[in-house]
Amino acid sequence: MRRIAVVALVLLALPAAAMAEGMPQLDFKNPLTISQVVWLAIIFAILYQMLAHWALPQVAAVLEARAVAIGRDLDAAHQAKAESDAAVANLTAATQQAQAAAQAEIASAVAAAKEIAATQSVALHARLDAQLAEAEQRIDAARVAAMGALRQVATETATVMVTRLTGRAAAAGTVEAAVDDALAARSPG
Numbered sequence: 001m002r003r004i005a006v007v008a009l010v011l012l013a014l015p016a017a018a019m020a021e022g023m024p025q026l027d028f029k030n031p032l033t034i035s036q037v038v039w040l041a042i043i044f045a046i047l048y049q050m051l052a053h054w055a056l057p058q059v060a061a062v063l064e065a066r067a068v069a070i071g072r073d074l075d076a077a078h079q080a081k082a083e084s085d086a087a088v089a090n091l092t093a094a095t096q097q098a099q100a101a102a103q104a105e106i107a108s109a110v111a112a113a114k115e116i117a118a119t120q121s122v123a124l125h126a127r128l129d130a131q132l133a134e135a136e137q138r139i140d141a142a143r144v145a146a147m148g149a150l151r152q153v154a155t156e157t158a159t160v161m162v163t164r165l166t167g168r169a170a171a172a173g174t175v176e177a178a179v180d181d182a183l184a185a186r187s188p189g
Contacts, residue, residue, distance in 0.1 A: 004045060011041055147183065154179045 155176055162170035 004048070007044070007048075008041065011037065151179060151183060154183070 158175045
């Protein structure tokens with residue numbers, strides 16, 4: 001009510017101020033001007049009352065409902081963010097566990113492969129050693145056979161050469177002893 005009284009005083013003081021400034025449209029000696037000012041004051045009071053008691057409370061209710069909805073949405077967003085952060089943390093932990101398990105499986109597979117390779121390597125070395133020993137025995141047998149054949153060929157060749165060079169037949173025991181000495185000096189072991 002105080003506001004209305006203040007507004008009414010301002011409206012009543014306005015014509016005198018306007019006339020002092022030289023505004024003929026606010027000439028209050030004219031009855032039409034007074035009725036227009038009265039109707040202006042009545043319409044202004046009605047509009048003020050409508051706005052103060054009906055429109056502004058509705059706007060305030062809408063603004064309050066909007067603020068509540070925004071607050072609720074923000075709370076839901078904070079909760080969803082916290083849940084997503086927890087889900088990301090769980091996913092990260094699960095990924096790290098899976099990587100650790102995979103590394104353990106890889107290490108286990110590598111160790112098993114190394115063990116199998118070592119076992120196969122030992123078996124292969126044993127087989128190669130056996131083949132090498134067998135080859136050495138064959139080489140030794142071939143050497144002995146070659147040496148025996150070489151002894152016989154060397155003895156015959158030496159006998160023929162001595163006979164041709166000297167014109168006389170050499171003693172078989174002497175040639176054989178000389179060939180044996182020469183072969184013994186050249187043999188590696």
